[in-house]
Amino acid sequence: MTFSDPIWSKQETPVWIKLNKAEYLKACVKEGLRLFFGALRGSARRNLVAPIVYKDWVIPSGTPVGMSAWMLNTDPEVYPDPLAFRPERWLPGNHKPEMDRNFASLGRGSRTCLGIHLVYVFMKHLLVAMFGPGDRPELTLYETEESDVATTVSGLSGLAKRGARGLRVVVEWMSAC
Ligand code: HEM
Structure with missing residues (x-):
């Protein structure tokens, strides 16, 4: 489905269920967010009650631990030609699980962006209003x-x-x- 498909017309307000089926629209939102990065580095977390054990490493209790959305979102092994805007990489058939694993624009884990679902809704509505038919x-x-x-x-x-x-x-x- 592309932006010019009639998922929206002047007579019909876009409805979430239809927008959510528009694969290319969803891919544009994901790719736009990937290259926007959200918070380049999320606020660091600290485990105050126990050390964090990761593989062979033991990170002492209280040590700030953070991640870099820049590095995750531009890993060339996960997103080839990482600075290019290529919505097609998110389409069924191209979409790989590690792309979701690396995607950090809306934070991760217990402090994920509280507005995550609202973000997807308003970005889809906005893109259809700007580039859709009518x-x-x-x-x-x-x-x-x-x-x-x-x-x-x-x-x-x-x-x-x-x-x-x-x-x-x-x-x-x-x-x-
Ligand atoms: C494109 C728009 C947005 C982006 C890219 C975005 C990105 C992010 C990111 C990366 C974090 C995690 C920050 C960290 O790890 O320290 C975050 C947290 C948060 N976001 Fe968003 N956000 C967006 C829109 C919104 C909206 C619309 C709302 C509310 C309606 C919202 C509410 C929050 C809240 C409350 C947190 C803190 C959650 C917590 O720490 O428990 N965000 N956001």
């Missing part, structure tokens, strides 16, 4: 280079280079009639 905005890139948006600096979330002006677009309203 009346929609037409966006044209305006004076934006890749370096204006590429993650370069690690804050809590990823930031573009100092002085970057961000993603700028000219918006025109297109009527389907």
Whole structure:
């Protein structure tokens, strides 16, 4: 299913059950989130009551332990050509379990993003509203280079280079009639 498939029309509000079946739409959301990284490094956790044993390592109680969404989300063995936006990698047939294992944009484990389901719902609705059939905005890139948006600096979330002006677009309203 692609964005132009009639999962939504002016007469019909998009419904979750239909959006959730749109494999290419889901793949775009996953790939967008993967390259957005969420929190580049989640806040560190500490086990205050016992050491953490991982394989041959014993991490003393109280040691802050964290993970890097950058390293997990751009592991070339899991996501070949990792900085390329390729939604197709998430489609059935291409999608491998290790892609879910590495995906860290919404955190992991007991402190996973509380808004995780809301994120998927609103991103799907937003993409269909912007790129689906019917009346929609037409966006044209305006004076934006890749370096204006590429993650370069690690804050809590990823930031573009100092002085970057961000993603700028000219918006025109297109009527389907
Ligand atoms: C695209 C949007 C979003 C992204 C990428 C995102 C990402 C994340 C990440 C990576 C964490 C874990 C941080 C860590 O490990 O320290 C987190 C935690 C959290 N997020 Fe989100 N989030 C998003 C939207 C939302 C929304 C819409 C809500 C609420 C409606 C929300 C509520 C929370 C809360 C409450 C936590 C803390 C959970 C905890 O520590 O127990 N987030 N988010």
